[in-house]
Amino acid sequence: MRFKYEELSSAPLLVNSIYEGGSKNNPAADDPLTKLFKVDGFIKSVGNRSGFRKSNKEHNGKSTKEIAYVVIFSTGKIKEWPDSYDKLTGTFIYFGDNREPGNYYLNTKQKGNAFLRDIFPKAYGPADARKTIPPMFVFESTGVGSNVEFLGVAVPGVKGKTQDQTLELKTYGEAHNQFENYKAHFTMLNIEPEGVSREWLAQLKDINGDTKKYAPKEWINFLENGPKSVVPLHINNKKTIDTTTSVALPSEKQYLSKIRLTQGKFRESLLKKSPSCNICGMNITKMLVASHIKPWKDSNDAERVDFHNGLLLCPAHNAAFDNGYITFNEKGNIVISDLVEKQNREILQLNIDIRLNLKPQHINYMNWHNKNVFKQK
Template sequence: MIDKNLDSVDLSVDEVYGGSRNGNSSDDPLPKLLGVDNGAGFRHLGQRPEVKTLKLLVLKTSFSDMNWPDALDCENGTFVYYGDQRVPGDLHQTPRQGNLILRNLFDEAHQHQQSSAFPPILLFGNTGTYRDVRFIGLAVPGATGMGGDDDLVAVWRTTNDSIRFQNYKATFTVLDVPVVSRAWVKDIQTGNAISSPNAPKPWLDWVGGRKFTPLKSVSVSSVRSKQQQIPGSPELAAYANLVYEFYKEDPYAFERCAMQLARLFMPAIQHWEITRPWRDGGRDALGTYRIGHGAGAIDVDFAMEAKCYGMNNSVGIKPLSRLISRLRHRQFGILVTTSYLDTQAYQELVQDAHPVVVISSGDIAAKLKERFGSLDNVKIWLQKI
């Protein structure tokens, strides 16, 4: 939507809002849309960084920074956002006080009681066309099942000069509010967000009782294409290729690496062991995955198949069928590959509802980048395995 009347329109989830086409900062639609400045990721109305003096917070992401991979999980209605400390220095001493704002927001959210004042948080993402933005939704700090030690964490990163520093990784819930009305936006701008009769109920439920009502969206198709399974950029591809090159001469050794990769995605994996080789040259791993906590927890058995293939050599029906055939009652499977599962195999997996988790090269690359940062750190990790 390229509209001269941006200051009067409602905000609809996934609607695109465009500004001018001058090729400079004046193209930014957010100042006219919401009255905020045309700065970086953190925009605001009111006085920062205190929660009680902020009227509105706008978070904008490019979705293109692989060092800081902001991510929207449409299925669960959560959004991961990285703070604005991108170089070594004090975690909270950033130019726009973004990390200080994040800390204050989550501190207030963890009070688990009604907030007398809390700024609505509006999420936007770049579209790649001029400075147009897509409205992601109305968000609140935290998520169902995440405690105060999990929803805002300080993660470590390392510069090319091997200097370590920290930045925030924040998890938000995108609320089930398909439209933010212009009437509420006007009330927000005057400092009446909570008292406004136009405030959406899911947001008031969270402000008053910390009740999460996420906007969940189930994928039309659970079958991922090749492009959805492989790395989306040459930079990310380097991470998957590094693993492949490390093990391509000894695929058996990849079994242990595959299990460690699976544990990065599924930390609740407990005991595991590599099983004996099979006639077709492959080997399986068996293990248990813990569900629940403490004395009430249960362990569920799983079997894993690992395939160290080049990026263009897909995993077909035969190895997938081999894994499925070895699953006993109440077991699930994990397929880990440095390539991808071909379309026919993926279709059969989904259509027959087999309980198999697929971890492909794209998944591996993104996780290694997020967890270890540089390729050198990944090499050290591989050598330790």
């Protein structure tokens, strides 16, 4: 699912859902996590900077020192912190928050490494110790604006591995630029499809709240039994992208992958039909553009992959068509905008004798183009 920025204050946390950022072109103001984790009845949200963001419990409208929950945000773009998520095993590898040469690895602004050092012994310790571990909600940038994807609820440790294997202090960098940092292994829990409710967030924020009330069952199982008993998150549609047009993909990254895949098939279909520009006949294949008659942004999934919604054009004629300076009527005859002066018509080799062999399946798309894209004085 996708949640618009305006919906975030009431949105649940659903695995693989996309939470859109704002549109003010200001990274701090557009940050979706700050709005998503502003819980009704409480003052503080999470910060809008860094990959490690904690929210403290509150009492009578005042923040305490006790952590309610932690939001882990990864861009996947920082070389020194190559966070990764293996969806086949449900294992999330998160690097701590130190990358400053010469700095003591626990001495970081957000105290992320100190937090990691604290929770891993608790995870592998007795149940009473695990009950003090706050939930961790993992998000990753989608690469589109400020949008983020919710990867899931993470717990420290991995089934079948020891504490030392799942929290490793390593040295990174070269020569004088070396620094120490944690490499932490988490398991993403196989929580219920309904995800994380805002009611649970409220209980977590309340210093006197019942932190098990509304909690996912797998979270309670972790608290009671530790990493050895956790069921990792399994997501169908991990490595392969279904190319049918009716599948609603859970991940924005998968959606973008599907776009690239379907655009490739769309272009291949047009090339098989006629590997040259439909207007001028230019046949340098690598230069040809698979142009949508009804633009991609205005089409549904079926229309986006329908090769009848396409023309194969050279770059110049593609630009003219996409920008509405030319179109075609139901008989396939070219219609040239009055905005294209005679000199430019000659340069573009546009004349009224140009005609396309349109099929009946093309007509609705071309009518849409005539009405919504074509420019007239």
